[in-house]
Amino acid sequence: QVQLVQSGAEVKKPGASVKVSCKASDYTLISSGISWVRQAPGQGLEWMGWISGYNGNPNYVQKFQGRVTMTTDASTSTAYMELKSLRSDDTAVYYCARLTNIVGATVVDNWGQGTLVTVSS
Amino acid sequence: DIQMTQSPSSLSASLGDRVTITCRSSQSIASYLNWYQQRPGKAPKLLIYAASNLQSGVPSRFSGSGSGIEFTLTISSLQPEDFAIYYCQQSYRSPDYSFGQGTKLEIK
Numbered sequence: 001q002v003q004l005v006q007s008g009a010e011v012k013k014p015g016a017s018v019k020v021s022c023k024a025s026d027y028t029l030i031s032s033g034i035s036w037v038r039q040a041p042g043q044g045l046e047w048m049g050w051i052s053g054y055n056g057n058p059n060y061v062q063k064f065q066g067r068v069t070m071t072t073d074a075s076t077s078t079a080y081m082e083l084k085s086l087r088s089d090d091t092a093v094y095y096c097a098r099l100t101n102i103v104g105a106t107v108v109d110n111w112g113q114g115t116l117v118t119v120s121s
Numbered sequence: 122d123i124q125m126t127q128s129p130s131s132l133s134a135s136l137g138d139r140v141t142i143t144c145r146s147s148q149s150i151a152s153y154l155n156w157y158q159q160r161p162g163k164a165p166k167l168l169i170y171a172a173s174n175l176q177s178g179v180p181s182r183f184s185g186s187g188s189g190i191e192f193t194l195t196i197s198s199l200q201p202e203d204f205a206i207y208y209c210q211q212s213y214r215s216p217d218y219s220f221g222q223g224t225k226l227e228i229k
Contacts (some may be wrong), residue, residue, distance in 0.1 A: 035218070037165075044223040045157075045165065045208055049216050059216035062122075095164055105171035106212035107155050111164035 002027050004096055004112035011118045012086050019082040020115045022096030029053035029072050033099035034079040035108055036070060038092040046092075050099050051079065086119045093117075123147055123211050127221035133229040138199045142224045144192045144209035153213035154192045156185055159223075160205045168207075169194065204228050 007021040022034060035050035049060040051070040058070040069082045079096055093114040100109055124147040134140050144154065152172040157165040167176045169185035172192055182197040196203055209221040 037220075045159075045210075045220040047210075047218050047220060050218075061217045097164075102170055103174070105153065105155070105174070106215075106218065107167055107170045107176075108157075108165075108210075109167050109176070111166075114164055 002098060002110045004098065004110055006094075006096060006112040006115045009116040009118070011120065014087055014119055014121055016086050016119075017082060017084040018086060018117050019080055020094050020096070020117070022079040022081070022112050024077040024079070024098070027098075029074055029077050029079065032101075034070070034072065035097050035099040036068075036081045037095045037097060037108075039095070039114075040089070040092040043092075048081070053079075083117075086117075088119050091117065091119045122217055123150065123214055123219055125209055125211055125219050125221040127207075127209055127224050129224060130222065131225040131227065133227050134199055135229045136199050136201065140196050140199060140226065142194045142207055142209075142226075144187075144194070144221050146190045146192075146211055146213075149189045150211045150213035152188045153211055154185075154187065155210045155212060156183075156194045157208045157210065158203075158205050159208065160202075165208065199226075201228075 003025045005023045030053050033050045036048040051058045071080045095114050096112040097108040098110040126145045128143045154172045156169040159165040173185045184195050206223045206225050212218050
């Protein structure tokens, strides 16, 4: 069964960076993409972008361009999301999720457990 | 950017009720519309993909319809485990596969 296991909670100061990992098991990263979605406390889901597991090409939402870096390490089946210049409004649960294709439809079909990132001075 | 708008934002219903949630996109997205359920403290779960296709393992009381700019998610007979937040998502235009703001389904 496909599983995505994320790294643990982080507390960061404003201006710092955070790097969240997402390890895949029971499937190979190369066969699909990994997306990153965040959810601020009590708020809805916000799509940040995705990275191709096949060629490692990232695709970022404009809002996060210049601050986010998504990478993959095929040798360890692990994806990473680094967010820089953190602000208090970056406090959220960050999810990685498998982005795949089902009969021509792009879907997120498996999610990690989420990583709480708290930005506070 | 494609904006997704759900209605209502919240909904109260009773066990056994039939409920419908609507999702509208700011431009046509053909049938590239997915629905997710999120229970408190949990990651979202895929329910419906490509507007009307039931994800494997999802109960048949869930159904989806629509194309173009208007879509609906229907739950035919509410069960206790269905009280959650529901999100639509467009997968028409990358890189921003944007979500709706969510619809909170509560017990009446």
